[in-house]
Amino acid sequence: MAYSDKVIDHYEHPRNVGALDKDDGSVGTGLVGAPACGDVMKLQIKVSPEGIIEDAKFKTFGCGSAIASSSLVTEWVKGKTLDEAASIKNTDIAQELALPPVKIHCSVLAEDAIKAAIADYKKKSG
Amino acid sequence: MTAALSTKACPTLTRPAGAPVYLDYQATTPCDPRVVETMLPWFTEKFGNPHSRNHRYGWEAEEAVEKAREQIAELIGADAKEIIFTSGATESNNLALKGVAHFYREKKNHIITVVTEHKCVLDTCRHLEQEGFKVTYLPVQANGLIDMSELEAAITDQTAIVSVMTVNNEIGVIQPVAEIGALCRKRGVFFHTDCAQAVGKVPLDVNAMNIDLMSISAHKLYGPKGIGALYVRRRPRVRLVPMINGGGQERGMRSGTLATPLCVGFGEACAIAKAEMASESERLMGLRNRLLGGLRQRLPEIYVNGDLDSRVPGNLNISFAFVEGEGLMMGVKDLAVSSGSACTSASLEPSYVLRALGLDAEMAHTSLRFGLGRFTTGEDIDFAIDHIVQAVEHLRSMSPLWDMHLEGIDIKSIEWAEH
Numbered sequence: 001m002a003y004s005d006k007v008i009d010h011y012e013h014p015r016n017v018g019a020l021d022k023d024d025g026s027v028g029t030g031l032v033g034a035p036a037c038g039d040v041m042k043l044q045i046k047v048s049p050e051g052i053i054e055d056a057k058f059k060t061f062g063c064g065s066a067i068a069s070s071s072l073v074t075e076w077v078k079g080k081t082l083d084e085a086a087s088i089k090n091t092d093i094a095q096e097l098a099l100p101p102v103k104i105h106c107s108v109l110a111e112d113a114i115k116a117a118i119a120d121y122k123k124k125s126g
Numbered sequence: 127m128t129a130a131l132s133t134k135a136c137p138t139l140t141r142p143a144g145a146p147v148y149l150d151y152q153a154t155t156p157c158d159p160r161v162v163e164t165m166l167p168w169f170t171e172k173f174g175n176p177h178s179r180n181h182r183y184g185w186e187a188e189e190a191v192e193k194a195r196e197q198i199a200e201l202i203g204a205d206a207k208e209i210i211f212t213s214g215a216t217e218s219n220n221l222a223l224k225g226v227a228h229f230y231r232e233k234k235n236h237i238i239t240v241v242t243e244h245k246c247v248l249d250t251c252r253h254l255e256q257e258g259f260k261v262t263y264l265p266v267q268a269n270g271l272i273d274m275s276e277l278e279a280a281i282t283d284q285t286a287i288v289s290v291m292t293v294n295n296e297i298g299v300i301q302p303v304a305e306i307g308a309l310c311r312k313r314g315v316f317f318h319t320d321c322a323q324a325v326g327k328v329p330l331d332v333n334a335m336n337i338d339l340m341s342i343s344a345h346k347l348y349g350p351k352g353i354g355a356l357y358v359r360r361r362p363r364v365r366l367v368p369m370i371n372g373g374g375q376e377r378g379m380r381s382g383t384l385a386t387p388l389c390v391g392f393g394e395a396c397a398i399a400k401a402e403m404a405s406e407s408e409r410l411m412g413l414r415n416r417l418l419g420g421l422r423q424r425l426p427e428i429y430v431n432g433d434l435d436s437r438v439p440g441n442l443n444i445s446f447a448f449v450e451g452e453g454l455m456m457g458v459k460d461l462a463v464s465s466g467s468a469c470t471s472a473s474l475e476p477s478y479v480l481r482a483l484g485l486d487a488e489m490a491h492t493s494l495r496f497g498l499g500r501f502t503t504g505e506d507i508d509f510a511i512d513h514i515v516q517a518v519e520h521l522r523s524m525s526p527l528w529d530m531h532l533e534g535i536d537i538k539s540i541e542w543a544e545h
Contacts, residue, residue, distance in 0.1 A: 003456070011456055017524045034542030035488035035527060038450050038476065042526035059526040063452035067524070 003064055004098035010068035015075050018057040020044040028121025030113045039066045039106065043113035045077060045085070047121055053077045053085055058113075065103040069093050069110035082118050134160050136402060139501040146462045147506045151440055151499030152295050152323060153464060157391065158348040158500065164394040165350065168387035176384050177375060187386045194393025201396040202321075202340060203331035204357050210376045211384055211392075214354035215322035216246040217369075218341035219289075221356050221380065222318045223250045225366030226287045226339070227259055234286035238262045240272055240301075241482045243291050247320055251289075260284070268484050269433035270299035278309060287316040287339075292324035296466065296479040296495055297432030298441025300328060307336030316364055322346050322354075326399030327407070327438045332357060338364050344388070348500060349395030353388035356380075406500060410439035413498050413507050418442060420511035425518055427531070431466075431480055431493060442496040443480075445489045446514075448528040449521045454494060457517030461510055466493035488537070 003011070019042075020027045027046050033039040039062035046055040056074040060067045072093060077085040093099075093107035137159045141147070148156075168190060176191045178184025195206040212218045227237060239251055241263045251261045262280045264272050272290065281288070288310050292303050303319055310317035318339035324330060325340075326347035332340060340357035344350055358364050358379065372381025421428055427447040443466065446454060451465035466477035475481075476490035496510070522528040527537055 008456075011453075014524060019529070031526065032543065035491070035537055036486065036542070038452075038487075038491040040526055040542075059524050059529060061448065061453075061525045061527045062450050064456040066450075067453060 006072075006097050007064055007068040007099070010071040010097070011064045014058075014067060014071040016055075016057050016071065016078075017059065019059065020046055020055065020057050025124055026121075028117040028119070028124065030116025030118075030120060032112045032116050033062070033066075033109050035061065038062060039109055041066065041070045041109055041113045043070060043073065043110075043117045045114075045117045045121060047082065047125075051081055053080050053082070062106065062109075063103070065097065065099055065106040066109065068097050069099075069106045070113065072096060073110045073114055077114060082121070085114055086118055088114055136406075136500065138503075146460045147509055148462045149496045149498060149502065149506070149510060150462045150464055151497035151502070152298070152346075152495065153497065154345050154351065155348045155499055156501065157345075157350055158395060158398060160398060161349055161391045161394045165387040165391040168390050172386070174386070176386055176389075177373065190386055191384050191389045194389040194396075197393035197397045197400075198342065198355055199357075201325060201330070201400045202342075202357060203333055205360065207377075208332075208357050208360050210356045210358055210379050211389060212354045212356055212380055213352060214345070215244075215320060215341045215343035216354075218343075218354050218356040219244070219246045219318075219320055220250050221366060221369055222339040222341060222358075223247065223254065223287065223289060224369060225379070226316055226318070226364065227254050227257075228367040229365045230286045231259075234284050236260045236262070236282055236284040237287055237289065238264060238277065238280050238285060239289045240264045240266060240291070242266050242270060242294055242296075242479045243289065244295055244320055244322070247289055247291070264290075266482050269436075270294060270297050270431075270479075270483055271301060271433060271436060272306075274302065274305055274309065277306065281309075281313050281315055285313075285315045287318055289318040289320070291320040291322075292330070293321070293327065293438050294432070294479065295323050296477060297443045297483075298323070298438045299432045300324070300436045300438065302436075303330075303337065304335045310338075311336040323438065326396065326403060327440065329403070332359065344392035344395055347395050347399050350388050350391040353385060353392050355392070407439050410498050410502070413502055413504065414439055414442055416504065417496060417498070417507050417511060418444075420507070421514060424511070424515045429489070431483060431485065440498045442498075443493055444496070445480075445485070445493045446518050447489065447492055448525045448531055449518055450491055451493050453521055454492075454514075454517055457521055458494075458510075458513050460513055464495040464497075466490055466495065486538075 022029045030043045042059045048054045058070040060070045090107040090111040174183025174187040176187035199206040316338040320341045322343040338359045343354040429445045431443040480490040
């Protein structure tokens with residue numbers, strides 16, 4: 001399968017790979033997907049006291065499209081409020097990366113990862 | 127005629143600049159330049175129809191085709207009259223199964239095959255099930271080999287044919303065909319084996335192994351694409367209903383004008399294989415050990431899928447735990463390999479062959495198949511090792527599952543939301 005240039009770029013130069021301290025109260029962690037399905041994404045966000053996402057990191061087990069989708073969303077959520085980040089749609093991700101139909105689930109997973117990270121942060125900060 | 131084999135050493139093939147190293151010899155092989163050379167005259171000046179009986183053009187083409195038939199027969203210990211040319215192993219498998227099933231349907235309606243067979247055997251069996259035949263799909267053990275006692279128990283008075291591939295295309299394991307043949311002969315059941323991955327790779331003898339039907343593909347043994355053969359035993363005779371009707375060529379089992387250049391190339395490929403199989407196997411075994419040894423030395427948590435001893439020398443199938451196969455293939459873009467992961471096909475299911483070994487879906491998703499062959503060099507292998515190690519380490523450094531593994535968390539203990 002031929003990948004788009006943007007997918008290849010994110011795959012070869014992934015942005016924001018790494019981990020934040022999951023026990024830090026200002027960090028929200030989302031872990032979505034399943035090894036049996038061939039995709040697992042871990043997305044972490046660090047939220048400022050003003051409610052702005054000031055840092056984001058990811059680690060992903062998956063195909064090139066899954067890695068690119070998670071790399072892309074770490075770029076997109078930085079600097080956004082939680083509500084703005086939560087409004088990112090999988091279709092935006094799929095369109096930006098020109099994902100073919102069989103890879104749409106990768107973008108869905110990336111959207112789920114954002115929502116899971118936000119939910120985790122909100123749960124922690126009460 | 128072509129020069130004697132002994133005067134022509136095995137050639138090397140130069141890879142175009144920038145082309146990936148080819149390690150996918152189970153998918154197809156390049157035509158051996160010696161094969162191509164023997165084919166060329168049969169496209170142009172010697173273009174006759176081998177079935178024309180009235181002039182020299184036809185006679186010389188017929189002679190060439192019959193020589194090829196003998197070369198193929200010799201490689202498997204058969205008689206030339208028992209070789210039926212087809213378009214490839216898919217057609218041969220269809221003809222063997224449908225042909226036997228339809229011919230003997232009044233007396234017998236049961237077929238036995240194995241879950242790890244090639245899609246063209248499984249799909250043919252599904253088709254025959256729709257026509258009312260009963261099919262038993264035998265499981266395999268964790269090493270990919272069938273359990274003989276399960277085969278024995280599956281055979282009934284209604285069983286017309288047993289079809290078990292000699293060498294598996296994904297994991298390269300060699301089934302105990304001589305034992306299967308002996309059992310089938312004893313029970314009066316025809317034995318068909320798909321030998322697309324076996325001919326020219328492992329010694330085969332249709333008489334010693336009691337094989338009644340054998341499917342062969344030319345392009346898996348350095349011959350041209352578009353041609354194959356079905357070996358059909360004459361004594362005791364196996365009868366088939368043909369799928370293609372017409373001028374009655376190939377003893378009525380497969381009508382249609384033979385493609386002389388393809389037949390000639392196929393024959394030459396078999397002659398080369400017969401002469402060089404032993405030395406080539408030894409060389410490939412050395413390269414395979416080098417590849418596996420190099421990877422094991424530098425990468426923890428890698429697992430060979432399928433039996434390592436009962437296996438063709440040119441195949442390795444490895445799971446790289448915590449790294450997804452398609453992502454890995456993208457990382458080793460300077461290698462041409464195959465993945466057992468889902469994502470290479472339109473379906474999201476990982477390889478059914480690996481699943482049949484009892485492999486968890488997550489491990490099946492992390493596999494790569496390496497196919498080594500005649501033109502693979504030691505440098506290719508060393509390059510591959512470096513490239514794979516680099517890609518696996520890079521991908522593990524960004525794999526959340528690898529982190530969990532390092533922290534001692536069993537990923538099976540987590541409740542994943544399957545999607």
